[in-house]
Amino acid sequence: MIPARPPEGAQHHSVQREGMPSSPETLLQVDKLRVAFPLGSSLADAVSDVSFSIGKGEAVGLLGESGSGKSMTALAIMGLIPPTGRIVGGSIVFDGRNLLAMPEEEMRSVRGSKISIVFQDPLSALNPSLRIGQQLIHIIRAHGRESIQEAQRRALEVLDLVGLPDPTRVMKSYAHELSGGMRQRALIGMAIACRPQLLIADEPTTALDVTIQAQIVDLFRQLRRELDLTLIFITHNLDLMAEICDRAIVMYGGTIVESGVVEDLFSRPQHPYTNMLIDCLPRLDDLHRELTLIPGMPPALGAIAAGCPFEPRCPRTIDRCRAVRPALESRFGHMVACWGSPV
Amino acid sequence: MSSVAPRQLATVWRAIVENPAGSFGLLILLAIFGTALLAPVLGLFDPASMNLNGKLLAPGGEHWMGTDHVGRDVLSRIVWGARPSLTVGVGAVLIGLPIGIAIGLMAGFYYGRLVDMMLMRAIEVLASIPLLIWAIAVVGVLGVKPIALGPFMVSNEMKIVVLIGILYVPSIARLVHAVAAVEGRSDYVRARRVQGASDLTIMVSDILPNCLSPLVVQATLLVAAGVLVEASLSFIGLGVQPPQPSLGGMLSEARNFIFSGEWWLSFFPGLVISLTVIGFNLFGDALRDILDPRRSSGTGLFG
Amino acid sequence: MPEQYVAWLGKTLSGDLGKSYMTGRPLGEELARTFPITLELVVLSIAFAVTVGVLLGIVSAVMAGRLPDVIASLFSVVGVSVPGFWLGLILIVYLSVALGWFPPGGFVPLSEGVWPNLYAMVLPAFTLSLHYIASLSRLTRSSMLDALSQDYVRTARAMGLSRPLIIAYAFKNAAAPVVAISAIAFGYAFGWALIIEHVFSIPGMSRSLLNAIRERDYPMIQSVVLVVTAVFIVSNLLADIVNRVINPKLQ
Numbered sequence: 001m002i003p004a005r006p007p008e009g010a011q012h013h014s015v016q017r018e019g020m021p022s023s024p025e026t027l028l029q030v031d032k033l034r035v036a037f038p039l040g041s042s043l044a045d046a047v048s049d050v051s052f053s054i055g056k057g058e059a060v061g062l063l064g065e066s067g068s069g070k071s072m073t074a075l076a077i078m079g080l081i082p083p084t085g086r087i088v089g090g091s092i093v094f095d096g097r098n099l100l101a102m103p104e105e106e107m108r109s110v111r112g113s114k115i116s117i118v119f120q121d122p123l124s125a126l127n128p129s130l131r132i133g134q135q136l137i138h139i140i141r142a143h144g145r146e147s148i149q150e151a152q153r154r155a156l157e158v159l160d161l162v163g164l165p166d167p168t169r170v171m172k173s174y175a176h177e178l179s180g181g182m183r184q185r186a187l188i189g190m191a192i193a194c195r196p197q198l199l200i201a202d203e204p205t206t207a208l209d210v211t212i213q214a215q216i217v218d219l220f221r222q223l224r225r226e227l228d229l230t231l232i233f234i235t236h237n238l239d240l241m242a243e244i245c246d247r248a249i250v251m252y253g254g255t256i257v258e259s260g261v262v263e264d265l266f267s268r269p270q271h272p273y274t275n276m277l278i279d280c281l282p283r284l285d286d287l288h289r290e291l292t293l294i295p296g297m298p299p300a301l302g303a304i305a306a307g308c309p310f311e312p313r314c315p316r317t318i319d320r321c322r323a324v325r326p327a328l329e330s331r332f333g334h335m336v337a338c339w340g341s342p343v
Numbered sequence: 344m345s346s347v348a349p350r351q352l353a354t355v356w357r358a359i360v361e362n363p364a365g366s367f368g369l370l371i372l373l374a375i376f377g378t379a380l381l382a383p384v385l386g387l388f389d390p391a392s393m394n395l396n397g398k399l400l401a402p403g404g405e406h407w408m409g410t411d412h413v414g415r416d417v418l419s420r421i422v423w424g425a426r427p428s429l430t431v432g433v434g435a436v437l438i439g440l441p442i443g444i445a446i447g448l449m450a451g452f453y454y455g456r457l458v459d460m461m462l463m464r465a466i467e468v469l470a471s472i473p474l475l476i477w478a479i480a481v482v483g484v485l486g487v488k489p490i491a492l493g494p495f496m497v498s499n500e501m502k503i504v505v506l507i508g509i510l511y512v513p514s515i516a517r518l519v520h521a522v523a524a525v526e527g528r529s530d531y532v533r534a535r536r537v538q539g540a541s542d543l544t545i546m547v548s549d550i551l552p553n554c555l556s557p558l559v560v561q562a563t564l565l566v567a568a569g570v571l572v573e574a575s576l577s578f579i580g581l582g583v584q585p586p587q588p589s590l591g592g593m594l595s596e597a598r599n600f601i602f603s604g605e606w607w608l609s610f611f612p613g614l615v616i617s618l619t620v621i622g623f624n625l626f627g628d629a630l631r632d633i634l635d636p637r638r639s640s641g642t643g644l645f646g
Numbered sequence: 647m648p649e650q651y652v653a654w655l656g657k658t659l660s661g662d663l664g665k666s667y668m669t670g671r672p673l674g675e676e677l678a679r680t681f682p683i684t685l686e687l688v689v690l691s692i693a694f695a696v697t698v699g700v701l702l703g704i705v706s707a708v709m710a711g712r713l714p715d716v717i718a719s720l721f722s723v724v725g726v727s728v729p730g731f732w733l734g735l736i737l738i739v740y741l742s743v744a745l746g747w748f749p750p751g752g753f754v755p756l757s758e759g760v761w762p763n764l765y766a767m768v769l770p771a772f773t774l775s776l777h778y779i780a781s782l783s784r785l786t787r788s789s790m791l792d793a794l795s796q797d798y799v800r801t802a803r804a805m806g807l808s809r810p811l812i813i814a815y816a817f818k819n820a821a822a823p824v825v826a827i828s829a830i831a832f833g834y835a836f837g838w839a840l841i842i843e844h845v846f847s848i849p850g851m852s853r854s855l856l857n858a859i860r861e862r863d864y865p866m867i868q869s870v871v872l873v874v875t876a877v878f879i880v881s882n883l884l885a886d887i888v889n890r891v892i893n894p895k896l897q
Contacts, residue, residue: 078804112806119804124797129818139805190805364723473878475837480871483859571729575841578731579856594732598845601739601750609739613732620727628723 027198027230028054028077033090035072035081037301044301046072046085048254051328054198059224059231061245061262063238063277067298069254070234074200076100077232078117079107094198113143116191120203122183126175132159132186133171136193143194154193161226162189163219181212185219192223199223200232205240217243238281242266250274253299253309255325260334270336270343272314308339316340358633365629371622375615379425388416390423390588399600402607409607411596417607421615424588427577428616431504432569436562438508443515444554448546450516451523463520470513478506478572482581503582507572511565518561522554556634560627567623574616590616676854677869683753684843684850688835690764690771695778696828702779703786703824708813710791718783725780730838734773734845741769751846770846774839778831785827789820822892826885833881836874 033050036043047069054060062070075081077092079099092099094115099107119125127135136155140146146154152171159167162185175183184204191199201220205213221244224231235241241248242262249259250273258271269275296313307322308314314321318339326337359365378385388406394414402409408417450462482502489498497505526532527550535545576582577591585592590612597609706718742750748769754762793799793816802812840852851870858866 080800080804108806108808110806111804117804119797119801121797125801127798127802127815127819130815135802138807138811142805142807142811187801190801194806471875471879471882473833473837473874476840476871476874476878479840479855479859480867483855483867484864567727574729575731575838579841579844581859591731594735597735601735602743606739609732609735613729613735616732617724617728620729621723624723624727 025056026053027056027058027094029091029093030073030077031091031093033073033076033092034088035069035076035085036088037085039301043086043088045088045254046301047076050090050251050254050256052249052256052259054230054232056197056230057228058247059233059245061241061248062232062234062251063236063241063248064251065236065298067253067300068251070251071202072254073251074117074202074232074234077200078111078115079104080111080117109143112139112191112196113194114196115198115200116194116196117200117202118184118188118191118204121207122180122187123175123207125187126183128175130174131171132173132175132178136171136186136190139190140193158189158193159186161192162186162223163215164189180208181215184208184212184216188216188219188223192227192229195227196229198230198232200234202234203236204233205237206235213240220244238277250277255309256328256335256337257310258334258336258338259328264332264334268332268343270331270334271310271338272316272340273310275343308337355630355633359626359629362629362633364625365633368622368625368627368629371618372626375425375619375622376429378422379429382419382422382426385422387419387422390415390420391586399605401605408611409605411593411608412600417593417611420588420593421590421612424583424590424593424612425615425619427500427583427587427589428570428573428591428619430500431507431573432566434504435507435511435569436565438505439511439515439565440558440562442509443512444519444551444558446512447516447519447554448523448550451520452527452542452546452550454524454527462516466513466516466520469510470517472510474507474510474568475572475575477510478503478576479579479581481506482576487581487584499582499584503573503576507569511569514561514565515558518557519554522557523550526550526553560631560634563623563627563630567620567627570616570619570623674869676866677851677873680849680851680854681873683848684836684839684852687767687770687774687843687848687850688832688839690767691774691839692778692828692832692835694771695775695782695831696824698775699779699782700786700824702783704790704813704817706783706787707790707794710787715787718787722780722784725776726784728776730773730777731841731845733776734770734842737769737773738846751848753848753850770842770848773845774835774842777838778835782824782828782831786820786824789823790816793817793820822889825892826888829881829885829888833878836877840874 030053031051033047034045035047036045038044050069050073052060062073064070072081072085076087077094077099079102081087087100090100094110099110102110126132133152133155136158137148137151140151140154141148155171156167159170164170164182164185170178170182170186175186178186184207188201188204204220205216208216217240220231220233223229224244231244233241233244245262247260248262248265250257250265250271252273258265258269258274265274266278269278299309299312307324308317308326311317311321320339324339326339328335328337331342359369392415394410396414397406397410398412398414400406400410400414402417406416406418408421410416411420446462446466450459450466453459482499485502487499489496490502491497523546532545532549535549540549573582574589574591574594577589578595580592580595583589583592585596593612594609597605597612600608702718706715709715738750742748749766751770752766754766756763796816796819798819799812799816802815807815839850840855842848843850843852844856851873854866855870857863858870
């Protein structure tokens with residue numbers, strides 16, 4: 001299966017994959033996004049010059065360690081950046097409108113109904129003193145004119161859709177009365193209750209047991225099919241990402257270092273960071289190999305000066321790496337930001 | 344909260360000075376304590392000297408705050424009247440602190456053991472006594488004259504100080520107990536025991552310093568409360584007895600002149616009480632913010 | 647003396663408070679007359695304080711750092727520091743004597759009408775409530791700020807819930823300490839109410855107590871102290887129960 005080669009400098013990718021229709025229509029376009037936080041007397045970038053696009057129906061993975069800016073990018077899309085941070089530049093165009101220029105009241109109607117997000121820890125994400133049903137009904141009624149009975153019916157439908165075995169009981173339960181997997185399903189249910197076009201999942205399985213993780217991943221796949229969802233899947237786990245996503249964007253230190261179709265990324269990773277991420281994966285066919293670790297730590301906020309953010313930990317640096325930040329260029333069908341020669 | 348070593352005192356001092364509310368509060372306190380302490384040498388009118396020709400003068404001229412119904416200068420009565428209030432406030436804390444610390448340390452250090460249960464049970468009983476009512480009742484029953492306790496003559500002021508001080512013990516003891524219960528279990532305490540340090544040494548030199556920060560904040564607020572209680576007692580006639588000046592007493596006398604327009608008689612004494620308490624509260628809050636930055640100051644939901 | 651005390655304790659617990667030295671009448675009778683008056687003052691004050699204080703606290707939290715919050719914080723510090731009896735005097739001077747809006751004190755029994763009764767209570771209840779408005783608003787503010795910084799508030803925003811609903815979400819979780827402290831405040835207010843009564847010449851328990859002190863009527867003094875202490879203990883217990891009831895839910 002050979003993925004189609006996109007023309008040079010193309011802003012979006014068309015994906016040919018078995019069973020998936022080709023959908024070149026762009027749903028979300030992020031352009032030169034920059035999110036900064038005050039640090040001392042100046043600003044430090046958490047997200048710096050990030051541009052990408054998501055096509056309708058795609059499932060794109062946002063990959064990186066904590067501190068890479070992936071969560072902050074998602075929050076920027078949702079308009080939920082912590083109050084101390086500021087969006088200093090760029091645009092986020094969704095369905096023809098720039099979200100960053102949208103007044104808050106309009107943005108509120110977008111959240112939860114056109115774009116939704118599922119957070120990492122369902123226990124803390126759910127209100128501890130309200131029942132699941134109450135929270136779900138509030139969400140449904142926030143975006144439509146349903147009566148309470150109608151909203152209740154839809155809520156039960158949604159809970160059934162996300163695979164909860166006893167929706168009526170779940171409706172009456174509090175978050176702490178459910179198991180971790182059920183809680184996450186309920187949270188996902190709340191996110192899709194109003195049939196959003198775009199669903200962002202920020203590390204949705206990190207707080208769960210490994211067995212439950214697989215179930216939730218299955219759920220995402222199923223929902224993607226049944227609801228024609230476009231998905232942004234944020235994770236630091238390559239395996240998980242590869243199971244769901246067609247494309248992946250690798251972030252480090254607030255910038256994109258590599259992006260492309262998943263198979264390309266795995267077969268010919270260009271960026272040293274991507275390489276090391278793949279190397280870190282334990283391999284079933286080589287159980288005796290030592291677990292590789294990437295030496296060093298991700299950069300703290302404000303610690304990145306000029307040059308490539310990965311330079312301190314990179315095994316293949318050249319002089320230029322410290323001085324100038326590499327721009328994204330096309331290589332072997334996907335985009336890479338690296339001064340090193342093609343691998 | 345961490346302990347405050349002498350070297351860190353300078354850091355705290357600087358932080359206070361940079362905090363506008365805190366330094367304002369400190370300024371007020373210094374002004375009031377300073378004036379009260381230096382009262383004898385400030386060249387004020389004699390607070391007791393009456394001058395029926397110059398009675399009920401409005402503020403102005405020689406008498407910056409006017410005169411009362413027997414011609415005494417209000418300003419000097421306020422300065423002298425602040426002394427018992429401050430004495431009671433500070434004195435009560437000076438009594439409550441050592442007792443409360445001792446009980447809290449013992450109970451917390453031996454957390455879960457019989458000593459802890461008994462001591463904290465006693466503290467609970469003490470804590471169920473409402474301060475103001477009991478102060479009123481005890482002084483009411485014992486009378487406002489000095490009483491003889493063996494060879495000592497206990498003045499009314501002393502009675503009040505001891506009474507309030509004892510009732511302050513629960514809040515101090517609970518604070519220390521909370522810290523001691525946690526720290527007593529910590530690794531470094533265990534290490535100290537292994538080193539051969541006695542329990543008493545550990546309590547005093549290792550656990551106590553950790554309590555200092557919250558204690559200082561609490562003490563500041565308790566002094567303020569003491570000032571208010573003393574003023575209230577004097578207001579209803581159970582504190583400082585006339586003709587001795589007291590802030591509460593002056594307000595009580597001022598009641599007779601509400602209808603006749605001598606506003607300065609009630610305005611200034613109350614203003615001074617308020618300012619004193621405000622000063623303590625501002626200073627105490629600033630201290631708390633500095634010594635315990637974990638508390639959420641927050642930036643609001645939609646800020 | 648100790649034997650007498652034990653006997654007294656026994657009789658008290660069985661409801662017989664004994665006879666006043668002064669009037670020879672049973673003490674219970676007088677307290678039954680004066681206690682409800684003080685109770686009304688405290689209930690009105692605390693109810694007002696909780697309503698206004700909580701609202702103020704929520705507004706302060708939602709607008710933290712901005713002008714309304716700064717003003718509210720300033721007011722809090724002042725409110726908690728100003729002695730009630732002084733505030734009462736000032737209010738009487740300006741609102742009662744100068745402007746004639748309110749009576750300068752006294753008490754109108756309910757039998758003469760609900761409205762006259764409440765009207766006479768406005769100044770005293772407001773005076774007593776000020777301190778608690780200040781402290782409850784501070785407490786609500788910090789409790790709300792805590793709640794607003796929690797993940798579930800971020801989720802509520804992410805799901806597009808309206809602003810008032812989000813504030814309600816946060817408040818539901820912030821309410822517990824506020825309720826508990828309100829109960830404790832009720833107990834403390836009972837003590838300070840006696841001082842306020844004295845300022846406004848309200849014939850509540852303060853009159854019983856102060857007369858008893860003047861006349862050396864020890865049984866009466868004991869009885870008043872007993873009643874107030876009982877209220878204090880009960881309110882502390884209530885606060886304790888509130889804390890226990892709310893918390894297990896979160897586990």
